[in-house]
Amino acid sequence: MSMKKVVVTGLGALAPNGNSVDQFWSAIKSGTSGIAPITYFDTSGHRVSIAGELKDFNPEKQLDPKEVRKLDPFSIYALVSSVEAIKSAKLDLQDSNLDRMGVIIGCGIGGIKTLENEHDIITNKGARRVSPQFVAKMIPNIAGGHLSMRFGFRGPSQTIISACASSNDAIGIALRLIRYGDADVILTGGTEASITPLTIAGFGNMRALSQNCDNPTKASRPFDADRDGFVLSEGAGMIVLESEEHALERGAPILAELAGYGSTDDAFHITQPAPEGEGAYRAMQRALADSGLHPKDINYINAHGTSTPFNDKNESKAISNLFKDNLNHLKVSSTKSMTGHLLGAAGGIEAIATVKAIASGIIPPTINYETPDPDCSLDYTPNQAIETEINSAISNTFGFGGHNAVLCFRKYN
DSSP: OOOOOEEEEEEEEEBTTBSSHHHHHHHHHHTOOOOEEOOSSOOTTOSOOEEBOOSSOOGGGTSOHHHHHTSOHHHHHHHHHHHHHHHHTTOOGGGSOGGGEEEEEEOSSOSHHHHHHHHHHHHHTOGGGSOTTHHHHHSTTHHHHHHHHHHTOOSOEEEEOBTBTHHHHHHHHHHHHHHTTSOSEEEEEEEEOOOSHHHHHHHHHTTOBOOOTTSHHHHOOTTBTTOOOBOBBOEEEEEEEEEHHHHHHTTOOOOEEEEEEEEEEOOSOSSSOOGGGHHHHHHHHHHHHHHTOOGGGOOEEEOOOOSOHHHHHHHHHHHHHHSTTSGGGOEEEOTHHHHOBOGGGHHHHHHHHHHHHHHHTEEOOBTTOOSBBTTBOSOOOBSSOEEOOOSEEEEEEEETTTEEEEEEEEOOO
């Protein structure tokens, strides 16, 4: 059985530096950070007081206010970005076989804001005051359920949870479902809304977050020698994937081909990456093999680049080891320098950034790169975007638990 070619036809984004794909990409190209002091709650007593919150976001402009009140923010973000993705793909749902359309999304934590709120209620007001909607509002798969119901998609529906690799794993599984003929169209990507007191405290106390709170826009500095941790952020990135055949038949706008996916686990440590990025190396290697491409074919890598000491060093080593004879023409950048880290949604918005880079011939910068680190010796596209032809690119995501997931995109021909 010959496998079907899979293409990207729609994009939808909500990020700390943009509430649409156009806003997000404009900010990314110009090196604009979305990191700022936390406004959602009082950070007194916390080690960290900055994050990548959405700005000027009003879901009631796109969703019914009654619906908004029944949803956790992570479901709201998924819905809003998916509406944009479906619209940009020019999908006519009235003239589609909805049994052949599905939803595969990633999420790292789920409705933790709802969990914290309801815990306060049971603690302070008693068990009978807990909302009967609590469980259905909180569980991580519920956002995908809402998407299937909103658009009437009756095909495969799954939620993938692999920490910060969740979105890429979701997109990769969607790729395979379409390749093997189980669906014609899949709405995929990731969503996360975890800027809460408990989450900030947990990550802060494990010393994973940057404590450069006096300079929020400078705090996320991947690959820089003075990096001191990631910045927690929120949002969603959704993409429409479909078989080339289906896309051409309906005259869809084709933005890029999703050519390959690779997934591995370090089997090493619950939070630290394997030495020299061995698991990341194998995931990139698998993505290239799955796409039929070779290291020499890759022009750009959207790095995981979290701004943590361990990740950036080990990811750089993995890239160096795999692309060793081709580093002179390879560009790398971390858009987390501008967005912060969206955890389970990171791969979603970074897939969008990678597709836009290919389509526009613009490699986004790694901002705040000021002091080179001897352990990070690649070309990180420091501080300013560059224009160049991009035929093929990969996007890396790695997560707690040793999860590694890599996507390979290429220009559609």
